[in-house]
Amino acid sequence: ETCIASRYGYSGGRTASGERMNPNVMTAAHRARPFGSHVTVTSHSTGRSVTVRINDRGPFVKGRCIDLSTGAARELGMAGTTTVSLR
Amino acid sequence: ETCIASRYGYSGGRTASGERMNPNVMTAAHRARPFGSHVTVTSHSTGRSVTVRINDRGPFVKGRCIDLSTGAARELGMAGTTTVSLR
Numbered sequence: 001e002t003c004i005a006s007r008y009g010y011s012g013g014r015t016a017s018g019e020r021m022n023p024n025v026m027t028a029a030h031r032a033r034p035f036g037s038h039v040t041v042t043s044h045s046t047g048r049s050v051t052v053r054i055n056d057r058g059p060f061v062k063g064r065c066i067d068l069s070t071g072a073a074r075e076l077g078m079a080g081t082t083t084v085s086l087r
Numbered sequence: 088e089t090c091i092a093s094r095y096g097y098s099g100g101r102t103a104s105g106e107r108m109n110p111n112v113m114t115a116a117h118r119a120r121p122f123g124s125h126v127t128v129t130s131h132s133t134g135r136s137v138t139v140r141i142n143d144r145g146p147f148v149k150g151r152c153i154d155l156s157t158g159a160a161r162e163l164g165m166a167g168t169t170t171v172s173l174r
Contacts, residue, residue, distance in 0.1 A: 001173045002173075003171065004168050004170055004171070005169055006167060040174045041171050041172070042174070044170040045166075045170065046169075064168065066173065078166065078169050080093060080165070081091050081092060081151065081165075082091070082130050082132050083092075083130075084130050084131060084152075085089050085128075085129045086088045086090070086153065
């Protein structure tokens with residue numbers, strides 16, 4: 001299955017499976033795959049892979065198939081921050 | 088100057104320079120550089136560069152030197168979404 005992944009993460013809330021949301025662990029939201037199942041996600045732009053455990057439902061945006069925790073997104077190279085040089 | 092860049096973007100608000108915030112244009116926030124000045128930002132992880140116009144103040148997080156609009160971040164390869172394969 002090839003599709004668009006997005007990132008999400010907040011601390012303290014509950015996931016659809018009832019777990020406390022921890023943005024740093026390797027988890028993700030998927031609309032259909034069972035809670036507790038594992039999915040290996042490979043980024044087409046960085047070639048990196050991460051295996052995540054499904055513990056939430058989503059994303060509810062057309063064309064997107066998985067919503068990665070901040071930590072999992074960072075493993076794939078989808079970081080919210082990056083080192084740069086300014087000229 | 089080598090430092091950490093982050094991303095931000097919302098529609099409709101005002102930047103510190105008084106402009107309407109448009110997340111798709113090549114702009115950025117910096118703590119000191121003058122509004123209207125241009126900065127070329129090169130990502131160490133993707134090697135890509137983007138030239139942005141400073142129209143906002145920030146980021147106010149230790150260690151971060153520039154806050155890129157969503158559009159500029161995407162140019163650098165700091166996208167919020169990416170194409171993946173699931174197995």
